[in-house]
Amino acid sequence: MYRSIIRPVLFSGLKADPEWLHQQTLSALGWLDQQHGHPSVRWLQARLAKAYCLTDDRLSQSLWGLNFSNPIGLAAGFDKDGVASGIWPHFGFGFAELGTVTFNAQPGNSLPRLFRLPLDHAALNRMGFNNQGAARMAAVFQGRWGGQELEVRSQQSGVLTLRSLFPLGINLGKSKSTPLEKAADDYLGSFRLLKDWGDYFVVNVSSPNTPGLRSLQAADQLEPILATLQQDNTEQKPLLIKIAPDLEWDGIMAVLEVAQKYRLAGIIATNTTIQRDGLKTQVIAATGKAVQEEAGGISGAPVRQRSTEVIRFIYQETRGKLPIIGVGGVFTSDDAWEKITAGASLVQVYTGWIYEGPRMVRRILEGLVQKMDDRGLTSLSQAIGLKE
Secondary structure: OHHHHHHHHHHHHOOOOHHHHHHHHHHHHHHHHHOOOOHHHHHHHHHHHHHHOOOOHHHOEEEOOEEEOOOEEEOOOOOOOOOOOOOHHHHOOOEEEEEEEOOOOEOOOOOOOEEEEHHHOEEEEOOOOOEOOHHHHHHHHHHHHOOHHHHHHHHHOOOOOHHHHOOEEEEEOOOOOOOHHHHHHHHHHHHHHHOOOOOEEEEEOOOOOOOOHHHHHOHHHHHHHHHHHHHHOOOOOOEEEEEOOOOOHHHHHHHHHHHHHOOOOEEEEOOOEOOOOOOOOOEEOOOOEEHHHOOOEEEEHHHHHHHHHHHHHHHHHHOOOOOEEEEOOOOOHHHHHHHHHHOOOEEEEOHHHHHHOOOHHHHHHHHHHHHHHHHOOOOHHHHOOOOO
8 A cells, every 4th residue: 555555646746855754754653652651552552463474583783782673674764853753663673773963063964865766665865964963853752762770670670671672773863063073073963962862872984964973984994983982881881883885995905804803792784885887867847957966865675685784794704793774775684694694693674665665674574584494493593694
C-alpha cells in the first residue's frame, strides 16, 4: 500500500518539499514518543510493533557489551535532535543512531537542500548539520528518559526498561562556526554533554556538506580529535568513525591505522557520495539545474556497491577484528545480506526506508532469517564476512 498508493501521493501528488514532509513526520513521531505513558499511545505502539517488528533470537548479537535484537538500525540524519528516540523500536529497528548533532546549534545550509531522485532510488542532500545543538539534545534525553540512576535502579530491581534494551548511538559533527584547527574541542564539547546518554558515539568527519570537514579524515587531523575524545572517555563508551565512500584505498588504510592506534570500537561505512556517475536523473526539478551542478551528497541505491566494496576492504584488512556498521543503498534483504557477508556486523537504513515504507525493516529481517535457514546457519553472526 505504501509503495503503490502512499509514496506516489507523497512524492508526486502533494508536490511538497521533502524536508517539510520529513519535519512533519518527525514532529508527529516525536509527539507520540512524548506521550508514551498514555494508554492510547501504548495501544498504538503495540499495534506498530505487531505490524513492523520481528523477533527471532537468531538475529540478535552482542557487540561492545550492547545487546542488539536485530542488525537493522536507523541511520543518522533522520532524527537529528533525538526527539523520537523511544519510537524507533516499534518500527522494528534493532538500534538507532541520532544526530548528526554539533556543539553549537546551527540552521544548516540555505533552502532547498533535500531532493529526491526517484529514477535512481536516491536522495541528494546538502542539509549542513542543521540541529539544535548538543545541550538541547541532552535536555531532550533528560526529559524523555530521566536520569541514568533511575535506569540503573530499574535494572537492579529486575525490570528492564525499553531504553536499556535498545541501543542508541549519537553521531557527532563539527560546528560550522568552529575553525578546523579547533575541531577536537568542538567534538569534545558535544561528547561531554551527551556521553551519559549515548550507548555508542560516532565521529562524523565525512559529510560533504560542511566546508572542510572531509579533510579531517586525514590522519594528521584525525589523530588530535580521537586522542582528545578517548582521553575524556573514562567510561570507555564505544567510539566509531564514519568515513566517506569517496576515499581512495590508501586513505581508508590511513584511517584504519589511526582507528586501531586509538582503540576505536568500529567503522561506519559509508556516508553519502559526491560522485554523480551513472545517474539517470539529469535535472533537479525543484531547481531546474543539472544534477551535476547541485552540491550535496547522494544516498540510496547509487552508493550501494561502493559502500559494500569499502566494507569488504575494511573487513579483509583488519581480519574481521574491527566491527563495521554498513550503510548505503539498503532496500532489501539481499542488500543487507550482501553487506553482512562482506563483513558488516550491523546495517543501517535511511533512504531505503523512505522509498520502501515502514514495513521494510520487517521484510529485510524475514529475508535474513530465510537466508540463514537456506544455509543452515543458527546465528546471523555466522554470516559476517561469509564467503559465498
